[in-house]
Structure formats: structure tokens, C-alpha cells
Amino acid sequence: MTGGASPLRERRGHWVAAVTLSVGLHAAGMVWALDLLPGRTAVPSATLPETIITISTVDVEDPEADPPDAATGGPSGTESFNDEDDIGAISPADPADETIADPSEGDLPDILTPDTERAEAVSPETAPPAAGEAVVESADTPEIARAAQVAPSTLPSVAPVTAGGGSLSPVPIAPLAGNSAISGTLSAASPGAGSGDAAAIRQEVGTPLAPVEMPPAEGTLTSAIVLDGPGGRASPPRPAGPPPDPVLVELVQRIRGQLREGCLVGLPRGRPAPLGPLLVTITADDLTARSFAEAVLDDELLPGAEAETILVDRRQCPAVTFLRAQDNYPAFRLRLSVADAQVASGGTVVGRIEGMAGAYTTLLLVDDNGVVQDLRRFLRFSGGRAEFAVPVTRDGDTRETAQLLIAIATPTRPDTVAQRAGFLAQDMFPMLGEEIDGQARFAVIPITVR
Secondary structure, X not given: OHHHHHHHHHHHHHHHHHHHHHHHHHHHHHHHHHOOOOOOOOOOOOOOOOEEEEOOOOOOOOOOOOOOOHHHHOOOOOOOOOOOOOOOOOOOOOOOEEEEOOHHHOOOOHHHOOOOOOHHHOOOOOOOXXXXXOOOOOOOOHHHHHHHOOOOOOOOOOXXXXXOOEOOOOOOEEEOOOHHHHHHHHHHHOOOOOOHHHHHHHOOOOOOXXXXXXXXXXXXXXXXXXXXXXXXXXXXOOOOOOOOOHHHHHHHHHHHOOOOOOOEEEEEEOOOXXXXXXXXXXXXXXXXXXXXXXXXXXXXXXXOOEEEEEEOOHHHHHHHHHHHOOOXXXXXOXXXXXXXXXXXXXXXXXXXXXXXXXXXXXXEEEOOXXXXXXXXXXXXXXXXXXXXXEEEEEOOOOOOOOEEEEEEEEOOOXXXXXXXXXXXXXXXXXXXXXXXXXXXXXXXXXXXXX
């Protein structure tokens, strides 16, 4: 019996162990599933608060209407619109409620970005001008302010030409900046001012370089009609004056017969009796000027005639050649005069131009570096003539070469002058000669700045 009871007890012990293990496993599974143990309670998922936005139609005719109650804006933590909020851009046909996520959980869509309700708070967007529409800028803008300031341009420095084994430093001649000095000088040059400069202009200049009225070119000495302009328009007959001086006429013809030398012009100048005429030769070579004067003044037909030489730099030669190529050389039909052809540095060249009525007048200065400057801004027109007062200064030592003042009267404004002012003479005058093509009147006078 005892030996038989042992297997039964052994089987019962296995059954108890199996039941206990099963119950324990099931209990642990239930505890895990139901999360009944302290400290292991799962954090409940956060309930997203709901935001309720009430959208209503705004009555623009009643700006004093009470704003919506803040209590209707939604639960705590939500925003509600008032009369200062931008709700004018949201105006559906039927008001509706929308539920959206809390702004803290993500970005809101852009569909609720409203415009301002009141027109005065709107910041209008500047639209670009339409094609062909004129845009008017204020005078206070930097572009307009800069455009209102006028100052002489600074000309580039050019290396000088060496002569006689010595080197000469470049000495540019440029108008002084500033309108005050110019306007003050011009007032002294105006008629009726009574100053010394004005009196000197009104009378005939007594210096040997003073210009005189020259007879017309050959073939027009007795003509009362002078054709002017590209269309051959006839100008009114000029009033009868004294007959031309036969000595000056002879001198003009002889100058025209001597066109062999390059970079040379001869200018006839009349002088009061008993002095004879003066031949002023402008050239870059002194020996050439002497041979030219001997060829022109070789007999007794020009009693009392004398010669004077004005030297220029070779970089000024294109301007000299340009003048000699004109049809009416050397009897230029403009009258250009200055009060004094010898001007100290820092002084003012005062003068006037006559005979250019009805034409576009240009005044050029070709300095002894060959740079061409447009001086039209210094011209003041009155009574069929133009007066000027140009402040000049010299940097460096005095040179023996002169500056050239050239007056040009054309039917229209020459584009070459506007495009090439500030360039060298070799870059301007060939183009200018092609543009005007015999449709201009000229005058030239040398000046010296010391």
C-alpha cells in the first residue's frame, strides 16, 4: 500500500504545480493588461482641446456695432476676435463653425489670415507702373538732387610733347567749379553794368590779336544775300557798310594761296592807321611760321604789314587743321573778341560772339594738352550776341603754347560736341568736320594763361 500511494501523490503534486503555474500566468497577464500595479499606470493620452471659431458677417455700415462676446470664442486658452481683429477678408455666405487643432500642436493654415477691417489701416502695395506710363519723381530724391547740381567735369591728364630736348609738364586749363564766381563775373560783362570788363568789350580791342570784321569769301564780296542753312534759306540783306579794305582783301587771297604747310592757319588782322595789317600765324613750328609769313608778305603790295606767330602744342593740331579745311578760311564770318588775350591764372576770360543770330552757338576751348572743353554753359545770349566770362586756372609752370578759343555757329546742335567733350582734339574734330560738312560759321582766337 505504501509503495502504491507514492505514485498517486506524485501525480497530484504535478497537477497542483500545473494549476498554480497556470493561475499565476493568467493573473500576471490580467495585471499587465489592466495595468493594476501602482506606479505603472499608463499616462492617459492628452485630449486635444477644441477651438471653436464663430464666423459672422460684418456689417460695414455700422462700425459702432458691439463686438462678439468673448465667451463665444471658445473654451479657455483660445483666441476670440474683437473689433480690432482682421475679419474683413472672411465673409462667407452662411456663418459656420469650424473646429481646428490647438495652435500649440502645429501651424495653422493660411486660410484664416484676414485683412484689416478699416480702410485707413490698410497698407497699400505699390504697383509697378504700366507700360508707357510716365513716372514722376520727387525733386527730393537723390537722383533728382544729383541731377540738379552742375559742375565742370574733370578732364584726364595727358602727357606733354617734348620739344628742344626738354620735357614740359602737362598744364590743363579747366573752368573753375561753382556758379557764384561765374555769375558774378557775368554781371560785370553784361551791357550797362559800367564795369571795366564791359567797357573793354563794347569798344574795339586795341591789342594786335583783336578780331576785325573780315570781308566775305571770294565771289560773295558784292552779294547782298548770304545763303544760310542746309536748305539754302536766304537771310535778309545786310545793311550797307564801308567798302572792305583792299589791303585786307589782298592779304586774305594770299593766305588762301598758301596751303602747303600742315598744322597752320593764318589770320588777317586789321589795325588802325597808320599801321598796316597784321598776319597772325597759329602753328606748332616756329620755322614753318617764318617761311609762311615770308611767302605771304613778299612784296610792297602790303605796305606796313607785319607778322606774329602764336605757337600751339602738336596735340592741338587737329583743331588747327579743322579750321583751315573750312570753305571760308581765313575770312571766318563770326566775330569773336576778348577783353584781354593775356590772362593770369585764376582770372577770367571775358568776351563775346557776334554774327551768330538764328544759329546754335558753341564755344570750345582747346588747351595746350589737346583736351577739348565745351564752354557753352558760360554763354549768355542777349540782343543777337553771346557774352561769356570763363574762369581759368593753370596747374604748373607757364608754357609757351597758347589755348584756342573756337566759336562755331551751326543750324542745329552738333552731336559730336555733346559726345566728345573732354576728349582729345584728334578724337573730336575729324568727326565734327564730317557732321557739319560746310554748314557752319567759325571764329578762333588764341589766349594765353600765365
